Amino acid sequence: MITMDQIVREGHPVLRQVAQPVNLPLTVEDKNTLQSMLEFLKNSQDPDIAEKYDLRPGVGLAAPQIGVAKRLFAVHTTDENGKEYSLGIANPKVVSHSVEQNELENGEGCLSVDREIEGVVPRHSRLTVKGFDQNGDPITLRLRGYIAIVFQHELDHLDGIMFYDRIEGLSDAQKRPLPGFAL
Numbered sequence: 805m806i807t808m809d810q811i812v813r814e815g816h817p818v819l820r821q822v823a824q825p826v827n828l829p830l831t832v833e834d835k836n837t838l839q840s841m842l843e844f845l846k847n848s849q850d851p852d853i854a855e856k857y858d859l860r861p862g863v864g865l866a867a868p869q870i871g872v873a874k875r876l877f878a879v880h881t882t883d884e885n886g887k888e889y890s891l892g893i894a895n896p897k898v899v900s901h902s903v904e905q906n907e908l909e910n911g912e913g914c915l916s917v918d919r920e921i922e923g924v925v926p927r928h929s930r931l932t933v934k935g936f937d938q939n940g941d942p943i944t945l946r947l948r949g950y951i952a953i954v955f956q957h958e959l960d961h962l963d964g965i966m967f968y969d970r971i972e973g974l975s976d977a978q979k980r981p982l983p984g985f986a987l
């Protein structure tokens with residue numbers, strides 16, 4: 805199972821790479837990667853398991869965050885309407901998005917960032933994502949609200965973008981991990 809010591813922290817180059825598309829049909833290895841990321845998210849949201857293994861709660865996790873530079877991520881959460889999103893996705897692509905923007909008023913965090921960074925992160929309010937599910941079947945998701953933000957946070961990880969890159973007015977020093985952070 806994935807625990808926090810398998811989660812790569814900022815400063816590690818893999819978080820700044822553009823991840824590679826995976827081949828279809830998905831290999832057993834890629835299917836297992838998606839499954840293990842989804843399992844981490846479920847574990848991280850279970851109070852007993854999270855406490856036992858000292859897991860930070862997460863609603864999304866991208867393969868580069870476990871050192872795998874592939875275009876895979878998992879999401880496990882419910883949106884404002886209680887619709888559950890619990891899936892792994894391969895080769896996700898934004899096919900359209902609104903001009904209108906949205907943001908979490910308290911800003912964002914990241915499992916790969918062990919510090920609080922103030923500031924709102926502008927995101928597309930609505931977007932349509934195409935990709936492939938864990939069985940390799942094509943999926944199209946029309947997203948808005950909270951889940952749209954979660955997907956954009958994970959999509960950025962596949963392109964080496966950290967949430968704080970998008971915060972207006974953040975100094976370069978604030979965008980760099982503090983010295984001494986593990987690579």
Ligand SMILES: O=C(O)C[C@@H](Cc1ccccc1)[C@H](O)SCc1ccccc1
Nearest residue numbers: 861862863864912913914915916954957
């Ligand atoms: O580091 C990650 O990619 C996982 C993030 C995803 C995320 C952060 C902010 C906004 C949207 C998505 C973690 O889920 S951060 C921890 C967290 C836990 C519960 C709710 C929101 C954020």
Ligand code: NI
Nearest residue numbers: 913914915916
């Ligand atoms: Ni993150």
